[in-house]
Amino acid sequence: MHAVVKRYRRPGAELEEVAKPTAGKGEVLVETRMTSICGTDVHIWDWNHWAQTRLKKLPIIFGHEMCGEVVEVGKGVKSVKVGDMVSAETHIVDGTCYQCRTGRMHICRDMKILGVDTDGVFAEYVKLPEMNARKLPPKVGPRLGSLLEPLGNATFTVMPNDCISDVKGKNVVVTGAGPIGLMAVAILKSVGAKQVIVSELGSEKVRFSLAKKVGADMILDAGMGTEALVKSVKEATDGNGADVCLEMSGAAV
Numbered sequence: 001m002h003a004v005v006k007r008y009r010r011p012g013a014e015l016e017e018v019a020k021p022t023a024g025k026g027e028v029l030v031e032t033r034m035t036s037i038c039g040t041d042v043h044i045w046d047w048n049h050w051a052q053t054r055l056k057k058l059p060i061i062f063g064h065e066m067c068g069e070v071v072e073v074g075k076g077v078k079s080v081k082v083g084d085m086v087s088a089e090t091h092i093v094d095g096t097c098y099q100c101r102t103g104r105m106h107i108c109r110d111m112k113i114l115g116v117d118t119d120g121v122f123a124e125y126v127k128l129p130e131m132n133a134r135k136l137p138p139k140v141g142p143r144l145g146s147l148l149e150p151l152g153n154a155t156f157t158v159m160p161n162d163c164i165s166d167v168k169g170k171n172v173v174v175t176g177a178g179p180i181g182l183m184a185v186a187i188l189k190s191v192g193a194k195q196v197i198v199s200e201l202g203s204e205k206v207r208f209s210l211a212k213k214v215g216a217d218m219i220l221d222a223g224m225g226t227e228a229l230v231k232s233v234k235e236a237t238d239g240n241g242a243d244v245c246l247e248m249s250g251a252a253v
């Protein structure tokens, strides 16, 4: 099969012909229908400091955001069957360590990230543990199905405790209108945030218009500087300032 492989410790990647994986016990083989490019993949492509220190073992097929069709299931797999459309949950846990056994799989001692620690999704086929192949309802097509991982990041940032009242009826500032910031704006509006104020660089015209489209009540040019931004937010909130602030820009303070 074809795969995008990070083979060398330098910028770029190789398009290679590699062996097609098979589903072992408790695993499923998924034929990739759609993938999306995460910031993580850009780091790996650029081979920046983060990638150089984070990627332990090369070569590796990278990419982790995907939607695809199950084409093979290994022994013991029950939750999905051949023909199901699935999205990849990107955190691969051992299920046996102390943290996993006590209901805290998100901090598994042996956590592996798909496409960073194990072969990922920029390939015609990818092998996933059953738990990581999440079945999609028919109305979720491949384009949306591929974006569930960043959507999950946005959802968790908006409601880290699964609690709508943290943001419902609140004035919320979102700094940064990149893909995940925009998803956060849409989530905030759908769960009833009172006012969503976005800051983004004025030069990012597309992001400005997308922020409007997904429901931002006010979009401020981050280039105006911290003091002016704070003043604008206070003016929009009866002098109270924001109830909640979500940092989605990744820019240095």
Ligand SMILES: [Zn+2]
Binding pocket: 038, 039, 040, 064, 065, 149, 150
């Ligand atoms: Zn991602």
Ligand SMILES: [Zn+2]
Binding pocket: 093, 094, 095, 096, 097, 098, 099, 100, 101, 105, 107, 108, 109, 110, 111
């Ligand atoms: Zn574990």
